[in-house]
Amino acid sequence: MPQSDTVNRRFLLAARPQGLPTAQDFRLDQAAVPVPAEGQVLLRTAYLSLDPYMRTLMEEGGTSYAPGVTLGAPMIGGTVSRVVASRHPQFQVGELVLANAGWQDYALSDGQDLTALGAMAQPSRALGGLGMPAFTAYVGLLDIGQPRPGETVVVAAATGAVGSVVGQIAKLKGARVVGIAGGADKCRYAVETLGFDVCLDRHDPQWAGQLAAACADGIDVYFENVGGEVFDAVLPLLNLGARVPVCGHIADYNRQSLPAGPNRLQLLMATVLQQRIRMQGFIILDHYADRFEAFRRDMGEWIDAGRVIVREDVIDGLENAPEAFIGLLEGRNFGKLVVRVSED
Amino acid sequence: MPQSDTVNRRFLLAARPQGLPTAQDFRLDQAAVPVPAEGQVLLRTAYLSLDPYMRTLMEEGGTSYAPGVTLGAPMIGGTVSRVVASRHPQFQVGELVLANAGWQDYALSDGQDLTALGAMAQPSRALGGLGMPAFTAYVGLLDIGQPRPGETVVVAAATGAVGSVVGQIAKLKGARVVGIAGGADKCRYAVETLGFDVCLDRHDPQWAGQLAAACADGIDVYFENVGGEVFDAVLPLLNLGARVPVCGHIADYNRQSLPAGPNRLQLLMATVLQQRIRMQGFIILDHYADRFEAFRRDMGEWIDAGRVIVREDVIDGLENAPEAFIGLLEGRNFGKLVVRVSED
Numbered sequence: 083m084p085q086s087d088t089v090n091r092r093f094l095l096a097a098r099p100q101g102l103p104t105a106q107d108f109r110l111d112q113a114a115v116p117v118p119a120e121g122q123v124l125l126r127t128a129y130l131s132l133d134p135y136m137r138t139l140m141e142e143g144g145t146s147y148a149p150g151v152t153l154g155a156p157m158i159g160g161t162v163s164r165v166v167a168s169r170h171p172q173f174q175v176g177e178l179v180l181a182n183a184g185w186q187d188y189a190l191s192d193g194q195d196l197t198a199l200g201a202m203a204q205p206s207r208a209l210g211g212l213g214m215p216a217f218t219a220y221v222g223l224l225d226i227g228q229p230r231p232g233e234t235v236v237v238a239a240a241t242g243a244v245g246s247v248v249g250q251i252a253k254l255k256g257a258r259v260v261g262i263a264g265g266a267d268k269c270r271y272a273v274e275t276l277g278f279d280v281c282l283d284r285h286d287p288q289w290a291g292q293l294a295a296a297c298a299d300g301i302d303v304y305f306e307n308v309g310g311e312v313f314d315a316v317l318p319l320l321n322l323g324a325r326v327p328v329c330g331h332i333a334d335y336n337r338q339s340l341p342a343g344p345n346r347l348q349l350l351m352a353t354v355l356q357q358r359i360r361m362q363g364f365i366i367l368d369h370y371a372d373r374f375e376a377f378r379r380d381m382g383e384w385i386d387a388g389r390v391i392v393r394e395d396v397i398d399g400l401e402n403a404p405e406a407f408i409g410l411l412e413g414r415n416f417g418k419l420v421v422r423v424s425e426d
Numbered sequence: 427m428p429q430s431d432t433v434n435r436r437f438l439l440a441a442r443p444q445g446l447p448t449a450q451d452f453r454l455d456q457a458a459v460p461v462p463a464e465g466q467v468l469l470r471t472a473y474l475s476l477d478p479y480m481r482t483l484m485e486e487g488g489t490s491y492a493p494g495v496t497l498g499a500p501m502i503g504g505t506v507s508r509v510v511a512s513r514h515p516q517f518q519v520g521e522l523v524l525a526n527a528g529w530q531d532y533a534l535s536d537g538q539d540l541t542a543l544g545a546m547a548q549p550s551r552a553l554g555g556l557g558m559p560a561f562t563a564y565v566g567l568l569d570i571g572q573p574r575p576g577e578t579v580v581v582a583a584a585t586g587a588v589g590s591v592v593g594q595i596a597k598l599k600g601a602r603v604v605g606i607a608g609g610a611d612k613c614r615y616a617v618e619t620l621g622f623d624v625c626l627d628r629h630d631p632q633w634a635g636q637l638a639a640a641c642a643d644g645i646d647v648y649f650e651n652v653g654g655e656v657f658d659a660v661l662p663l664l665n666l667g668a669r670v671p672v673c674g675h676i677a678d679y680n681r682q683s684l685p686a687g688p689n690r691l692q693l694l695m696a697t698v699l700q701q702r703i704r705m706q707g708f709i710i711l712d713h714y715a716d717r718f719e720a721f722r723r724d725m726g727e728w729i730d731a732g733r734v735i736v737r738e739d740v741i742d743g744l745e746n747a748p749e750a751f752i753g754l755l756e757g758r759n760f761g762k763l764v765v766r767v768s769e770d
Contacts, residue, residue: 329699343684363704
């Protein structure tokens with residue numbers, strides 16, 4: 083069924099995934115549309131963002147920065163939502179807001195987690211190119227990675243919501259950019275449209291050797307968002323003084339136990355030492371107060387001027403969210419993945 | 427035989443070690459005392475420093491910061507040496523200098539790697555408390571670790587040349603310090619003499635649990651100089667925003683292959699991400715130009731005022747260097763290990 087005025091479709095966490103989530107881990111539930119109390123607004127979801135971090139929230143206990151989703155509760159997620167009823171002085175009916183309404187048609191909010199979007203040509207961008215994923219790229223690359231002109235920056239998931247922006251900002255800063263992506267079409271897009279210098283197809287069995295050849299002068303900044311075999315291939319190529327912002331490691335999110343040996347931890351530590359590497363983890367939630375304004379200003383200018391291109395992979399219909407999310411974890415999306423929940 | 431005026435005793439690298447070095451990997455050779463050319467000085471070794479990094483230089487290829495020792499060549503090492511002949515305008519016969527004369531009685535130098543020591547009450551300190559190991563502690567702790575008052579700092583090899591200074595400087599900066607050392611006597615010394623808050627005996631099978639108990643509020647700075655099982659025990663205790671200066675990992679230096687699985691690398695990456703950890707390798711050679719002057723001033727004051735205590739483990743006779751060095755790798759030294767080569 084499509085979005086309705088009287089039913090709130092919601093995806094609940096039905097089971098904690100064993101490895102890659104399956105459709106059975108989500109349950110489509112129908113509830114009444116909730117009614118706002120004094121001080122609350124009722125939100126109707128226009129766009130739902132699907133992002134890799136959601137996989138970590140499906141685990142018991144969640145993460146250090148957010149509790150996990152309770153079994154039987156709605157899946158968590160960022161949204162662009164329209165205010166359809168308001169008992170809050172700051173929000174008017176009809177306004178579009180950035181919200182955390184989750185995988186559902188309707189949600190209540192007391193306004194504290196809402197950001198008014200005003201008039202935006204393409205509101206879904208608030209979830210991607212002008213939102214959390216691009217902000218993650220901006221902070222991780224500029225504040226931690228600190229690329230200098232002529233340096234080599236490597237990023238995987240090169241056409242994804244984060245990686246595509248990392249590479250394009252690195253180019254704006256004068257770096258040489260080598261991407262890694264899954265598929266020839268994505269690689270072509272990274273080079274021809276996004277302006278990467280090189281992009282290697284991870285489906286090619288020779289990709290690791292090609293990476294070494296493409297980084298003959300080594301790697302100065304590796305923006306870590308995938309982990310796994312990409313990190314293994316990058317490690318021996320890191321230059322003296324290389325910086326490694328650690329943003330995520332999607333390759334590991336579906337693992338249920340540590341991988342088999344040998345234990346490569348000491349190899350990492352030896353490399354960190356010998357090459358004087360700075361490796362730093364960051365969670366973007368920590369940086370909104372200090373850096374979001376600068377990001378919005380810079381990124382707005384870059385997008386308007388066509389200097390950064392943002393591609394969206396838009397899925398129609400809330401009912402398709404689980405399959406789209408599973409596809410994201412498998413790398414099947416091409417650009418920032420969003421679900422258009424209403425025709426709004 | 428003791429040091430003589432006519433024979434240059436030298437320890438040559440006889441074989442590349444398989445794991446822990448043995449006496450057979452070193453060969454005691456006797457050569458003529460070399461004769462300085464114009465612009466050179468002849469140095470006689472007073473004290474030879476023995477340090478863990480030397481193990482890495484025994485490998486083919488050495489490290490990123492120094493070539494390995496060639497098979498059949500003298501072992502490399504920092505020394506306090508006396509100028510016994512000079513054809514160099516800047517150095518006078520009789521002067522004591524900091525040098526890199528290696529594991530031998532005599533060496534030539536063109537002066538470029540020499541530092542005049544002037545009149546020092548205890549010249550061997552130029553190899554320890556006022557030299558490279560304490561400088562390593564100073565830069566790693568203050569510039570990378572950046573402990574704040576009330577934070578918890580953990581350091582292993584707590585009575586060693588580096589760890590003992592890390593802990594004492596951390597105390598001066600108002601941090602709580604938890605040490606790890608091998609043996610009840612060392613632990614008692616760390617607490618009673620060096621002023622550590624706690625020191626755990628790594629020989630106690632319960633030490634990892636004791637570490638968790640001693641760091642009930644987590645670890646804010648872990649100064650990494652040992653690696654191996656200490657790092658494994660520390661990792662789950664690291665706080666949000668923890669800093670990990672990576673100075674060494676002596677536990678791994680004698681390994682000939684990667685340890686068995688599981689592969690803990692992804693566990694490290696997940697922790698770095700979730701806890702927003704900053705991990706940074708450093709090689710002290712990089713920092714002399716910028717930081718050595720500040721170190722000498724601060725450390726000189728702290729030692730003179732009795733605020734930092736430096737213990738030396740002095741071995742008599744060059745002939746005992748290999749055994750002392752093997753003991754260092756096994757943790758048998760107690761304090762900064764130096765060999766008194768001459769009665770000078």
